[in-house]
Structure formats: C-alpha cells, structure tokens
Amino acid sequence: MDMSENIGRHLAELVAFRRDLHAHPELKYEEHRTSDRVAQALRALGLEVHRGLAGTGVVGTLRGRGPRAGDPSRAILLRADMDALPVQESNTFEHASTQPGRMHACGHDGHTAMLLLGAARVLAENPDFDGTVHFVFQPAEEGGAGARKMIEEGLFDLFPVEAAFALHNWPALPAGEFGVRVGPIMAAANRFEIRVNGRGAHAAQPHTGIDPIPVACAIVSQLQLLVSRGSDPLDSAVLTVGVIEAGTIENIIPARAVIKGTCRTLLPETQARLVDGIERIATHVAAAHMASAEVIVKNGYPPTINHPLEARFMADVMAELVGEDQVERDVPPAMTSEDFGFMLEAVPGAYGFIGNGGVSHSCENLHNAGYDFNDDILGLGVTFWAQLTRRWFSRDR
Numbered sequence: 208m209d210m211s212e213n214i215g216r217h218l219a220e221l222v223a224f225r226r227d228l229h230a231h232p233e234l235k236y237e238e239h240r241t242s243d244r245v246a247q248a249l250r251a252l253g254l255e256v257h258r259g260l261a262g263t264g265v266v267g268t269l270r271g272r273g274p275r276a277g278d279p280s281r282a283i284l285l286r287a288d289m290d291a292l293p294v295q296e297s298n299t300f301e302h303a304s305t306q307p308g309r310m311h312a313c314g315h316d317g318h319t320a321m322l323l324l325g326a327a328r329v330l331a332e333n334p335d336f337d338g339t340v341h342f343v344f345q346p347a348e349e350g351g352a353g354a355r356k357m358i359e360e361g362l363f364d365l366f367p368v369e370a371a372f373a374l375h376n377w378p379a380l381p382a383g384e385f386g387v388r389v390g391p392i393m394a395a396a397n398r399f400e401i402r403v404n405g406r407g408a409h410a411a412q413p414h415t416g417i418d419p420i421p422v423a424c425a426i427v428s429q430l431q432l433l434v435s436r437g438s439d440p441l442d443s444a445v446l447t448v449g450v451i452e453a454g455t456i457e458n459i460i461p462a463r464a465v466i467k468g469t470c471r472t473l474l475p476e477t478q479a480r481l482v483d484g485i486e487r488i489a490t491h492v493a494a495a496h497m498a499s500a501e502v503i504v505k506n507g508y509p510p511t512i513n514h515p516l517e518a519r520f521m522a523d524v525m526a527e528l529v530g531e532d533q534v535e536r537d538v539p540p541a542m543t544s545e546d547f548g549f550m551l552e553a554v555p556g557a558y559g560f561i562g563n564g565g566v567s568h569s570c571e572n573l574h575n576a577g578y579d580f581n582d583d584i585l586g587l588g589v590t591f592w593a594q595l596t597r598r599w600f601s602r603d604r
C-alpha cells in the first residue's frame with residue numbers, strides 16, 4: 208500500500224478534525240469533549256480503548272500482525288497532549304476559538320490530530336508491524352503534570368513499553384524540517400516563593416522595626432550570583448524573579464515582603480544546586496539583617512532528557528522522510544519545559560520537534576494569541592509516526 212496516497216485520502220478529514228479541536232479548546236484536566244472525540248475515533252478504528260487515567264486520559268492499543276504482537280515487552284508508546292491554554296485568541300479565521308479566554312496556543316490540537324486520525328488510522332488500516340503500539344492522549348501538559356498523574360495512576364503498569372516517543376510542533380523550524388538531540392532537549396522548571404518576615408514600623412522610625420524591603424532587595428540581587436557566578440557557563444540555567452510585593456503606603460514599613468520567581472535548568476543536578484542556593488541565600492541574607500525568610504519551592508517539571516539510542520533512532524526516521532539536510536540532529540535545547548520529561552524518567556525514549564513555520568504560514572510563537580498549528584505539516588507528522596512505528600519493530604536488536 209502506498210502510504211502517502213493513503214494519508215492523502217484522509218487529509219481533508221484530518222484538517223477538519225484539527226480545526227474542530229482548535230475551535231473547542233479545553234483547559235487542563237477539563238478535556239472532556241476532546242477525550243470523548245478521541246475515544247470514539249479510536250473505537251471506530253477498532254482499537255482497544257482505556258479511559259480514565261488522570262481523569263480525561265485516553266489510551267488506544269493497536270496490535271500489529273507479527274508473531275510478537277501479543278508480547279507485552281515488544282510495545283511502544285506514542286504520546287500526544289490534548290489541553291489548551293488560558294489565552295484570548297486574536298485570530299479571526301473561521302476555526303478560531305469559540306471559548307472566551309481559551310485557546311490552543313501550543314498546537315496540542317495538531318498533536319492530537321496527527322497521532323489520532325492520522326497515525327492511528329493509517330496503522331490500523333495496515334498493521335504490518337511486529338509489536339504493539341499504545342497511543343496515549345494525555346491531559347494537562349500545560350502546568351498540570353498530566354503525564355506524571357497518568358504514571359502515578361498506573362500507565363506503565365497497565366501498558367508496559369520498551370520506549371516512549373513524542374513530537375512537538377516548533378515554530379522556529381520551517382515546515383518540512385525536524386529537530387531532535389541526544390540528552391536534554393527541554394529544561395526543568397521550578398517555581399519558588401520567598402517570604403521575608405521583618406517587623407512593621409513607622410516610616411520615620413526605622414530603628415524600631417525590621418524593614419523587609421531592603422532585605423528582599425538584597426536577596427534578589429544576591430540570587431543573581433547563583434547563575435552568573437555559581438554555574439558552569441556551558442551549562443544553561445536561568446533564574447528570574449517575576450514578582451516582588453511589599454507594603455501598602457509610603458509612610459509605613461511593612462512587616463513582610465514576598466518574592467516569587469522561577470528557575471530553569473537542563474540538568475537535574477544543576478536544578479538541585481539552584482534550589483539549595485535559593486534557600487541558603489534567602490535565609491542567610493535575611494538573618495544578616497535580623498529578619499527571617501521562609502522559602503517554598505514548588506517542584507515543577509524535570510528536564511526532558513532524550514535517551515541516546517531512541518533519539519538517534521528518531522533522527523534516522525526523520526532523515527529518511529525529509530533528507531539529512533532537513534534534520535537538526537543536535538537542535539538547540541529550549542529553556543521551556545515539558546511534562547514528557549516524567550515519561551522519560553520512567554522509560555527510555557525521545558522527544559523531537561517538527562517544524563511549524565513556513566512560507567504560507569507565518570507562525571507566531573507558541574503561547575502567542577496569534578499562533579495557529581500549520582495544517583500543511585499534518586501529513587508529514589502522520590507519515591513520521593507511521594514510519595517510526597514500522598522501523599522500530601523491524602530494526603535489528
């Protein structure tokens with residue numbers, strides 16, 4: 208069977224499905240309509256469907272034709288995310304969001320369409336591979352750690368796999384190109400809050416209180432040294448204070464100041480060092496000025512670290528489809544973060560980029576109110592997933 212023809216036959220439907228998802232965005236853990244549509248479509252293709260992991264999560268299982276298709280150790284997981292963002296869409300095209308303040312601004316509508324109506328359908332129509340594929344549609348990638356929740360609720364116990372793969376559209380790469388790399392491809396992200404406790408006083412009598420404002424300012428300036436002086440210049444790290452709050456009026460020294468920020472790194476050990484450093488600097492700088500500081504670190508996502516064999520395999524599949532020139536095998540990592548990192552902590556696998564930019568599609572950046580997934584890349588994405596599956600199960604081990 209000619210796969211490109213097969214995809215071509217479905218392409219109009221695939222575009223319509225993607226645009227329908229775009230018009231009906233749902234926020235993290237509320238992807239009920241999307242989850243229903245995904246489950247229905249998987250059932251219609253004859254896949255076994257499991258629902259309920261992390262609430263709206265859906266897993267569709269497709270067994271190939273080969274003798275090892277029933278062997279649970281010969282299975283892979285392909286993952287798409289389903290959730291949208293709390294953004295007011297500025298686009299005015301026909302498939303723009305119908306939901307005020309909600310938008311598919313990260314292209315998860317495209318990821319779901321490519322994997323579902325695309326790859327699942329093409330492979331279900333011709334399951335000429337010797338193994339099992341679990342198509343995973345996860346909720347809450349955007350800040351809700353849906354991947355972690357699915358794992359905690361038994362994803363890999365119910366669906367053991369030898370490898371997991373995911374693909375994100377990437378506006379910085381032109382359509383028709385791919386990127387991947389061995390090692391970290393997205394950063395770990397933690398949020399932190401520092402509460403500086405002093406003692407309130409009249410603004411004219413500072414010696415009777417402990418002013419938390421200069422203490423907070425000293426902490427913010429000292430935190431800058433953690434990256435600029437404490438980190439290997441070749442090991443990317445960023446620490447940003449995005450909020451500093453204190454006081455109500457100019458003639459009162461407040462009792463408390465609050466600092467909030469985020470730190471992002473590509474390596475877990477760097478992340479641990481920054482978190483330790485934030486705690487150490489905040490408490491000691493506060494103590495030096497007779498104030499105190501409480502530090503609360505909200506653990507975010509781990510770095511997304513690609514495993515070498517799976518990342519190289521993914522790059523080979525990409526190169527086979529579009530040619531070596533169109534594949535960045537050492538694409539620069541991004542300091543954004545991604546909860547697929549939790550899956551790559553649990554099983555081997557890789558996460559890659561599919562170019563979303565292009566001549567006919569001037570793509571805004573991810574999370575921008577003017578962003579849209581580029582429908583021109585749907586067919587390529589489908590072919591990628593189908594090819595990856597066939598190659599994985601036919602490779603020499």
Ligand SMILES: [Zn+2]
Binds near residue numbers: 312313349
């Ligand atoms: Zn996003």
Ligand SMILES: [Zn+2]
Binds near residue numbers: 314375
């Ligand atoms: Zn995303």
